Amino acid sequence: MVVRARTDSGGASTVRAARRWAGRRGPGTDARKDAGRRSAWTRGRVLAALAVLTAGLLVFHRAVPNSVGRLGSSLEAFLPWLGLVGVVLLGLALLRRSALALVALLLPVAAWTYLFGRLLLPGTESGARDLVVVQHNVSDENTDPAGTARTLADAGPDLIALEELIPPALTVYEKTLAPDYPHHAVRGTVGLWSKHPLTETRLLDIKPRGITETWSRALRTVVNTPHGEVAAYVAHLPSVRVGASGLASSWRDESAGLLGEAVAAEELKAVILLGDLNSTVDDRGLAPLTSRMNVAERGFAFSFPAVFPLARIDQVMARSGTVGHIRTLPATGSDHLPVAARITLD
Numbered sequence: 001m002v003v004r005a006r007t008d009s010g011g012a013s014t015v016r017a018a019r020r021w022a023g024r025r026g027p028g029t030d031a032r033k034d035a036g037r038r039s040a041w042t043r044g045r046v047l048a049a050l051a052v053l054t055a056g057l058l059v060f061h062r063a064v065p066n067s068v069g070r071l072g073s074s075l076e077a078f079l080p081w082l083g084l085v086g087v088v089l090l091g092l093a094l095l096r097r098s099a100l101a102l103v104a105l106l107l108p109v110a111a112w113t114y115l116f117g118r119l120l121l122p123g124t125e126s127g128a129r130d131l132v133v134v135q136h137n138v139s140d141e142n143t144d145p146a147g148t149a150r151t152l153a154d155a156g157p158d159l160i161a162l163e164e165l166i167p168p169a170l171t172v173y174e175k176t177l178a179p180d181y182p183h184h185a186v187r188g189t190v191g192l193w194s195k196h197p198l199t200e201t202r203l204l205d206i207k208p209r210g211i212t213e214t215w216s217r218a219l220r221t222v223v224n225t226p227h228g229e230v231a232a233y234v235a236h237l238p239s240v241r242v243g244a245s246g247l248a249s250s251w252r253d254e255s256a257g258l259l260g261e262a263v264a265a266e267e268l269k270a271v272i273l274l275g276d277l278n279s280t281v282d283d284r285g286l287a288p289l290t291s292r293m294n295v296a297e298r299g300f301a302f303s304f305p306a307v308f309p310l311a312r313i314d315q316v317m318a319r320s321g322t323v324g325h326i327r328t329l330p331a332t333g334s335d336h337l338p339v340a341a342r343i344t345l346d
Contacts, residue, residue, distance in 0.1 A: 044098025047089055054085050055107035058115060062284060070247035076282040077311055080300065083112045116300075123298045123325025129227050129345045130324075132157040135314045137164055137236065137276040138173075139334035140189075145169040148332035149176035155329055155340050159223065160193040161274035163236040188216025190234045190275070197224045198232075206235060206258040208251040218259065218275075222268065227345050231268040235259055235275035252278050253285045260288025263319065270345055271319040276336065280311050293317035296326035296341055303328060303337040316341040 057064070061079060064072040086108045093101035134157040138148055142164075149172070152160050162173065165186060173191070174184065181193035185201040192198065204218035218235040237259070238251035256277070263271060273293060279286050281295045295317055302309035309328070314336055316323050322344045329338040 040097060040099040042100065044093055044096045044101035047093050047096065047098060047101035048104035051086070051089050051101060051104040051108055054082055054089070055111045058082055058108060058111035061282070066284065070249050073249055073279075073283050073285050074247045076284060077280050079280070079282045080112075080116050081310070082108070083116070086112065119296075119298055119300055121298055123342070126342060127344055131159065131225065131230070131272070131343045131345065132340065133159045133161070133272065133274060133316055133343060134329070134338055134340045135161045135274040135276075135316055136329075136332070136338035137314060137334060137336040138162050138169070138332070139336065140164040140166045140169075141335075142169060142333040144333040145172040146176050148334065149173050151330055151332050152338055153177060153180050155338075157340060158195050158225070159232065159272070159274070161232075161234045162191050162193070163189060163217070163234070163276045165189050165191050185219060185221050187219035190217055190219055190236055192219065192221060192232055192234050192274070194223055194232075196226075198222065199224060204233065204235070204259070204262055206237070206255045206262070208238060208254040208258075210251060211238075220262065220266075223272075225345075228270065229268055230270040230272055230345070231266050233259070233263065233271065233273045233275070235273065235277065237275070237277045237279070239278050249279075249285055256286050257288045260292060263289065263292055266319075269320045272321065272343060273315070273317040275315060276313060277315045278313050280313060281315065286315075289317060293319050294321065294323055296323045298325040299327050299341075301326040301328045301337075301339045301341075303339050304335070306331050306335050306337050309337060312339065314339045316343070318343050318345075320346045322346075 061076055064075050066072040086105060090105055093105060134152050134155055136152060142148055160181065177193050181195060183196065183198045184191060184193040185198050187203040199222045201219060201221040203216055204220045206218045207215045221232050223230045223232050237255045240247055240249040240252055277286060281290050301312050303312045303314040316326060324342040324344060326339055326341040329340055331337055
């Protein structure tokens with residue numbers, strides 16, 4: 001009886017102790033689970049803030065000031081690449097298991113899609129009023145002008161615009177392109193080759209005031225197409241430089257302003273602009289042109305530098321016309337890639 005009583009007493013004590021332990025563990029475990037669920041919406045606040053900042057830079061890039069080192073233009077030159085920031089943030093958000101950051105990432109995704117999503121769409125079919133054009137800075141250090149000319153002609157364009165033309169390479173371009181492009185015009189270091197007759201060719205003065213040496217880098221001509229007269233402009237804007245004080249683009253911006261004034265004063269309705277503009281269409285430095293002309297609706301066609309293209313600074317624009325899909329052509333002996341586009345005249 002004594003032994004049994006002790007056994008019963010010990011068993012009852014064990015049961016009571018187990019219940020007390022289970023009571024302490026159960027609520028604590030649930031609390032930790034609740035805390036874990038809540039932390040998915042509280043952790044990753046820094047990532048969420050960076051996602052919101054990225055979206056803000058995409059949407060409000062014009063608000064970034066240009067007064068210090070042309071910071072705004074520097075951002076706009078590589079604006080599409082902000083999409084990679086979103087990819088990095090996505091990886092970090094998944095690593096942190098942050099629901100807050102993942103939701104915040106919807107903002108830069110929506111902003112990037114709104115700005116650049118259309119460029120990923122396929123091009124439209126060709127029409128009766130189309131002109132195929134090629135734009136290429138051939139480089140004054142190109143050691144294979146003949147091969148470059150053949151690469152451009154193989155694309156079968158109606159017009160070929162070239163920059164950095166220097167003798168004796170100019171003679172090679174003229175000879176190589178002559179069979180398929182009997183009409184051409186050259187002024188200074190820029191030129192246009194055409195399957196259609198050219199008239200009224202003249203030098204266009206877009207030289208910034210600060211340049212004192214000889215500088216002829218733009219022309220205007222009239223292309224007599226089967227669809228009517230089209231004013232064609234070929235231009236090579238001044239280069240930009242990156243230094244300790246930031247981006248130096250004042251000459252380029254001034255030259256873009258002069259070119260924009262010339263386009264605005266053009267009497268012909270249809271205008272095509274081809275050139276190395278040393279800037280992207282998102283850069284506010286080209287606003288005198290992009291505010292007056294249509295830019296490519298499809299394709300990124302990053303053209304510079306040729307070894308690892310980061311930006312399209314070779315541009316095709318049109319007034320009273322739509323620039324369809326723009327694409328790059330195979331590399332040549334230049335530090336730029338050629339770009340080709342289809343223009344549909346209104």
